[in-house]
Amino acid sequence: MGPSAASGGPVTSAGIGALDPIKLLSKYKWLLAAAVVVGAALGFIGNMVLAKVNPVFRSSVLFQCSAPVMSAGVEGAAGFQDVEIARFMGTEARQMTSDTVLSRVLVDPEIKKIKKWSAPFMMPDGSFNQEGALKKLRKTVGARVVSQTVLIELTASSTDRYEANDLVKLVKEKYKEVLDEQNTNKRNSMTKSLRANLTNIENEIARLEQNRQNIISTNKVESLNDRVDATSQELGGVVDELLNVGLAIQALTKQKEQMESEFLKPGGITYTDELKGEVENDPLVREVKQRISSLEQQQQAFRAEFTPEHRFMQSLQEQIDGANVTLNETRQSLLEEKFSTQLDSIRNAIGQRQAQESRLNQTKSELTIRRTDLTKIEKSLNDIDQQVNNALTAKSEATSKLEEVKMLDELDNANRVIIVQHERPPSEMSFPKLTFMLPLGVIVVVGLVGGSVLLRELLDQRVKGPADIGVIPRTRLIGWVPDASQDPAGQGTVETAFRDRPKGAVAESYRQIRYAITKRLEGGAHKSLVVMSGIPGSGATATVANLGLAFAATEKRVLVADANLRRPGIHRVFGLQESPGLADVLAGTVALADAVQSTSTPNLWVLTAGTKDARIPERLSNEAVSTFLAEAKTRYDLVLLDAPPAIVAGDGTSLAHRCDAAILVVKAFGEKRGLVARVRNELSDMKGEFLGVIVNSVKASAGGYLKGNFKAAQEYQNQA
Secondary structure: OOOOOOOOOOEEEOOOEEEOHHHHHHHOHHHHHHHHHHHHHHHHHHHHHHHHHOOEEEEEEEEEEOOOEEEOOEEOOHHHHHHHHHHHHHHHHHHHOOHHHHHHHHHOHHHHHOHHHHHHHEOOOOOEOHHHHHHHHHHHEEEEEOOOOOEEEEEEEEOOHHHHHHHHHHHHHHHHHHHHHHHHHHHHHHHHHHHHHHHHHHHHHHHHHHHHHHHHHHHOOOOHHHHHHHHHHHHHHHHHHHHHHHHHHHHHHHHHHHHHHHHOOOOOOOOOHHHHHHHHOOHHHHHHHHHHHHHHHHHHHHOOOOOOOOHHHHHHHHHHHHHHHHHHHHHHHHHHHHHHHHHHHHHHHHHHHHHHHHHHHHHHHHHHHHHHHHHHHHHHHHHHHHHHHHHHHHHHHHHHHHHHHHHHOOOHHHOOEEEEEOOOOOOOOOEOOHHHHHHHHHHHHHHHHHHHHHHHHHHOOEOOOHHHHHHOOOOOEEEEEEOHHHOOOOOOOHHHHHHHOOOOHHHHHHHHHHHHHHHHHHHHOOOEEEEEEOOOOOOHHHHHHHHHHHHHOOOOOEEEEEOOOOOOOHHHHHOOOOOOOHHHHHHOOOOHHHHOEEOOOOOEEEEOOOOHHHOOHHHHHOHHHHHHHHHHHHHOOEEEEEOOOOOOOOHHHHHHHHOOEEEEEEEOOOOEHHHHHHHHHHHHOOOOEEEEEEEEEEOHHHOOHHHHHHHHHHHHHHOO
16 A cells, blocks of 8 residues: 555546546445436336337247258258358348338238228228338338247237237238249249250250261261371381481481591591402402513513513513502502592482481371371360260259259248248237336436436546546656545544654555655755645645655654745644744844754754744745755755645745755645646746655545555554
């Protein structure tokens, strides 16, 4: 228990105030209880009056809906049922009260037999006002889907129980007529559609068969499969032959390139042994070789007779050398001739192979085109066969559906809506009912009273408790002090509650406030603090006195100065002489040390207001105050100044401009939030820091939980 600057508690709204439901219930509980009693009484009286003046009877008929019949004796799947039947039931409930059904009710002669209901629509000339009757019938008749069931309830209301029964009976009969007509039309339409579809399928089958016959006749493809196979085989042979010819061309081309490269070699052509052997066996070479052999034999024969230098021997040698030259020339000539002949032969072979390859490619192309055409024809015939099969399947299905439609007319569950409970005259009124009127009366009266209370609280601009401070923009709550009369520690002088009742709720509140102020003072190195209220009687003097006692208890040297020169009170709180005091110090007639008076509380000194003639408020705005504060702060750890209310004078704001910090004290149910905001703005513009607001005299009657907090805190401290 204790004040806190932290946010929390009741919900607040800027500019409106804080509303705590617990507080409101505690404050107005007897008024709300009276409203409940009055509301119940009004509900009871209203029920009695309406039962006599305008009773309402409601008669009803129950219809049961079933899942769609997919085929003879087979209903739809469960998943489909759930979605479809919900949509179906909603549609049928709407149709029961549609203008189509209601118009049929109004043209039925039976409607005029319901005399009390139809009497207002009977015209003087004997005609019936159907337009007006239709408007009333729309309000009289209703249909709804019964939750979590497959039932639809059709109702009709009237001031006469038997007329309500007759009305719902007429609507039921006309709805059944419309439903039967719709079912008949639907089945006729379905039968007509199925027959038309069956005819279209048969025509399509005939067309496809004719197309198939035309393709066969035009292309003469009675043995289509054999022709496709023969063409494929022939094409395969051509492809194999093309492969062989290609390989041969590659080999010949490689050989030709090798022989042509021999012409470019620097050392001349390198002939193969095979070619050389052919040249050696050539007749010309053999002839020259025989001549050389003959000359060599002659030379060998005359070698014994003649010397090598002999002319004859030299002649033979010359002939042999000439023959060798001729032999080499003949060999070379024959090698070149045969090499060229062989190269020309290879070239001719390549040309022949290439011509053969060209013919084979043309044949391949022709066979490919022929096979493609045959394949297309084959695919067309297969497609037609498939289409014919599909059409025959569709024909079979259409025929089956047509038979099913004929069979569904004979099934018991062909009609998806059946009556499970017929109408009967109601045994009791549907309105008014005491179980409805009593709560209604209570709700209306309590709502009016509660709304008035809420409006009153919202329009009340007074600060009723700590939560209202949070509503004011940029205003900090330092803490709050409970009303002294509700302190469990007992009653007594509120100005010295901290000293006289140290374990009471008031004292504990000032301890909490002391902690919050200490943090702000130490954070700003402040030593002088002015305390003021918005209006007289808010408790600024009591706050200053108790804060002085609270800070002195922490062994701080505290000076309490009475700066309320208009109506001083600090001297009465501590039982001290009124003079000399602050006014004398500011006038310069008495030194500060001579004017300060000690108290019975250790570490606490008091500076009263001073001599009456010297109390000039204007001196609170001059430099004498600054001189006094400077000297006081050297002698004491904290200087507390009690200033007059803001609404009375501007002395407090003048002091706030010269002190280190300022605090505003407001009384619960005293100052209004507008005044607090105005004073806050003035103090915020001063030199001294505005620490926040203390809410004084907070009563437990403003919220029942406060009294419990007071008692809990008191018991806890007494056990210490």
